[in-house]
Amino acid sequence: MILRPYQNEAVKAIRNEWKNGNAKTLLVLPTGTGKTVVFSKVIEEETKDGDKALVIAHRGELLDQAADKLKVTSGLDSALEKAESTAVGSSKKVTVASIQTLSQEKRLTAYPRDYFKTIVVDETHHAMSDTYQRVLKHFDGANILGVTATPDRADQRSLGKFFDSKAYEYSMHQAIKEGYLSPVRAQMIPLELDIHEVGISNGDYAVGQVGSALDPYLNQIALEILKYAKGRKTVVFLPLIKTSQKFCELLNLHGLRAAEINGESKDREQILADFEAGEYDVLCNSMLLTEGWDSPSVDCIVVLRPTKIRSLYQQMVGRGMRIHPGKENLLLLDFLWMTERHDLCRPSALISKDAELAKRIDEKMMNKESGIDLLDAETEAQSDVVKEREDALKRELDAMRKRKRGLVDPIQYAFSIAAEDLANYEPTFAWEMGPASEKQLEYLEKQGIHSAAVTSSGMASTLIDKLINRKAEGLATPKQIRLLERYGFIHVGMWPFEAASKMITRIADNGWLVPREINTNTYQP
Template structure:
């Protein structure tokens, strides 16, 4: 390892790791807090293997080591003398025979939230290291695949909020601007938009992106474009802007000129997602739509470094029509899902980052979201293999499960962590145990009609039209919402929310 002055929390993380018995553990550390330099300084008793999901990240960690290092990716092969091997997961999954099962003392899984994928499992099942360490910067979403069959505990956590509060990262002011693209016909491949189709869908947006820069950017600006061609088109429209792509040879000179204030804006295509340190960045414009939480946090992460005179990061999401796909925007940094927020309310998702959760909750707390909730909770329970016992839970944008009772009383089960656990009733327990405890509490203390669906009735009500009485109540309670065409099930869901703890109006 190189002689680097580690921060106190990085030292604490390393000490925590080194105190663990052999096993597999998760470490959650926000982008910008230095997870790579942290795992590079773990004391090894043998060789280390680093697994990365995206090829552009494979070489990045090696600059932190002063020993022999090798790469396993495409045409590159590590040698037996290499003490640290950094590998593309896709490549390593097909080259396991080159290595002995006990070859590595430590296996580090970068972007560990991908660990449940079959390629990862093949590798992790093959090797038998002393320590398997999963590092992730991405906050968990409740609908993510659980990793409790891979990792046995989460041993260290420092999230984005902690980093900002403790003065290690810049605060974030978030805005969104619609630049007119339409992604509804773009297919998803490997968990993100298909590159060629995405580039075609973004064709013609350079003018809008340049206008966004002129009217909304502040200070030194970094723009993420979807392609080399788009990057060049955007830069043509911004005086003094520089373009950086994978083919750019004088990248270091451009970064220096940018840091010195000689270049006002850099437009790049998939280059500065690698952890390049450019602290001066005051504005990040994300004009590269993505469904990948990790890619999005990497892009935003380029503007999180502190810099003299820099008050905060100005984050601008260039949005359009994305259809059902889960487009990552600022709330994604906190693990918040916007798919339940009506289109008409999305423009409200501006402001300081930690103001957004309440804004999202308010925007999603409306009849359009309430009537979908039965299907949302049912699908979530099926995918996660949970039994909700028929309790009428509402799944909130932050992943928590809320059962609203009479007199505005609520039972709240927080979002589960990466191992499927929640803090409930003062204890850390599996999500299913929390659902069981909630059901026992409800059956003991409340009347059944207050909290539970009659599933057979729900099947009938799913097709029957709402009664006149239901429609009248909804019109009176939900001002501005048209209840025409609702089924009995949808109407009862709205009324349950309004009368048992929900808001009094849309």
Template sequence: MSRFDLRPYQQEFLAAVRRDFREHDHLLGVAATGSGKTILASELMRGWNGNCLFLADAQELVHQNADKFFRYAGEFAGVEMADSKALLGDRVVVATTQSICRRLDKWPRDYFGLVIVDEAHRNTLGAMAAQVLLHFESAKVLGVTATPFRSDRRQLGSFYEKISVEIGLARLIKEGWLSRILIKSVPLPVDLSQVRTTAGDYNEGDLGEAIVPHLRQAARLIAEHAHGRRTVAFLPLIATSQAFVQACHEEGIRAVHVDGNDREGLRAYERGEFDLVSNASLLSTGWDHPPTDCVFILRPTKSLSLFQQMVGRGTRIAEGKENLLLLDPLFLTDDHSLIKPARLIARSQSNAADLSERLSGGGEVDLLEAEESVVQDRESKLAEKLRLTAKRKARTVDAIEFCLSLHAVDAADYEPELSWECKPPSDRQLEALARAGFDTDSIVYRGHASKILDLLFTRRDMKLATPKQLAWLRKTGHPSPETATFDEASEWLSDCFGEGRAV
């Protein structure tokens, strides 16, 4: 992809970041796996007037990101990691946080004007990351994350000043950039209760021991539920992956194992000579084969980014591909840290629990349709809460009711994420909301006021009905109050109440 082929949402992402850097130093951008985060970073660094540092979250991603930047921008990037040493004079440097932290002495504090932090929810708040960001404290910082969880982003609020833009997985699917995802829960009685945790994730050796006795049953699940699909399977160890492929052969499945020592099987899978390719995390990043339309994760994890990366191997669209089937083994554990498919799009723990319940009900369940059902339930609960507790002043607009009327559930059920959002609304915000007819006593957070004003200004620019008009249109049975223009609303309400009625 050249810089002239940027997708609309990528242009939106970059425009928002460039605009917000005029007023803020530390920005957070949310971009789902599959959105082209490397392209976004490359284009931002390509056009930056000064030196840039890209902090990768893992060693295997450093050379990969440096290579992608060269292919995109036609400019070499220095690599700071292990035996590779970037040079003073390199305009763009790609590094792990750990490597550059150990070598800060060689870098002038004002050397980088832009620092991009990949996997920001894990790669910002640690001790080494803090040293690096403090050393380059005059630089603009863009943190990039794929997590939709509010709690993950709230932790980042002590450093990042604003969530500049959010390009979520659900949006990319709805707009046709990524494949629709079907979730099918399948019974596989792997007991994770005795699996230890190492470096924040399940111990791979323990996982291998827990999973090996169930590989033949897992192969049968593939034969039953993924027949005719192109499948990628993830296992915790090379030996476990090899054993799983053998179990697949015994079930008549054309399967091949690949690892770092032998990738010929991967090329054969891409040519269509095999229906399933199995690996131990080798393919979680840096590999895409769009026709792949089934992902089987036999490598349970507590890492959201790893889970997203594994699922992402099947989310690319391809001619003739209708959807991605994500087979979800029902692992036996009470560990709430286990990442489940609901975490791909759920914004909070309660949302994830509600969505997981719908996804595990049996049969193939469309992820977005399940989410829409959860959102409808949230709207109903909020509407009932509003009905029971509303104490609105006469002739004022209730913020929750206004947001619900536009199906802006996240604005109606608002929770602050960044530190500035937790502050009380500014006098200027309260004045603008009061002029629009809102009951300002119910708006307690600056971030909530900002979201409501964004909705209000968008509607004003589109010449749509005002909040007061919208409320009366709903009360008087207008067929489409959300899309009625200001003039249409005025005419309708005049017919209902007469010319002298002020709304």
């Protein structure tokens, strides 16, 4: 199998982390970008000398998927550690194991502590639970790879207590832009669903109460889906099996060919096959299809299970984000959930970790009756936020003049290049929290960054990565940005290096004055 460029980069980055002594590292890839392909390739490389590898997951579908992908990508067969099946004594290099089975003391202690050189934890946001920790501590000499979709800050802080580093991250924004995931068109349905009274259970909206709150609206929602999703292959996520079954009946009454699937469905495989073959227009489920199931032709997702857990929201929407011949975009139908809580996941949760930017994206979506492309909404919202931040920064320039004259404050630089991850940077891993090294500070100063304002090693590393990537992309340098912004130009961070260089030359040739015909507030190269 030929890997995509970012998948090759991920494989190299993971193995480099292990070589550099970071035995527990993370791979962050959005749903649909081939995380199983990446860790299968890693396993292939790590087992070439006869060493053994372990893949752990919490659901049978994920284990089957891992075993199948390993076979396709590398030709490696897997032994199974699940229920009555055991891999003890197997000659196969790879074991795929159910965490529920392997965490049992009798099953776990049957393996020597040094039995596996490499361990992959699929859907690693589960890795901090007692069962996973029991297994990982038993094999404490192994190299560990945790694989997850983009985690939110709470997840990252939690994972940072166990993992040493993040080897590689590929954002949903990059994947859509580079054509590896489907564009998302978010459509707000002006139907007010009142969940003010719904409580919180196990860190999320209580599903039983959500089901009761939804019940009065189900017929209206069915009519809205008929209006917006007709002709699309649609998956609906609901909070309860009984709610899912009732909604399925309503859709059929309104003329849509709908099927319902749940963990107790005896004909589950047949229903999924029929849906794939086009026998049904809509597939209703009560959170069964969030992991381990793929249908690239799905081009409409309806989330009727409100959640505050970002990873869960991304998994639901991710079921429709794979690319497929003839598929123009994924239609994501969002409803006007009436709640006083500010942590409810909306479409912006797919692409933005910044609360302020996410709020703007959602507002853009709500103001568009015909829906809006999610990346377009992000670009517009980012432009608004950057403008406001620039105005605030201009008021702080007097204080900044006391600093080294030619250097750029790192946060100002983050705003200039619209890098929300840098502007809102928070250290996650222990190494990130330490002070920046002399080598890092020297490099940053040389590149035009005011190093005294760099607060940690992690921030320095993030800045250096930005500088290197922007240089490779041929974008403006910090020194160019600093100079041109002092002349009143805006969004210089988005300019090509050559355009910035030419403008500086024009200003220099004009006696270090901006040519009269140029309006710095509106000029873009």
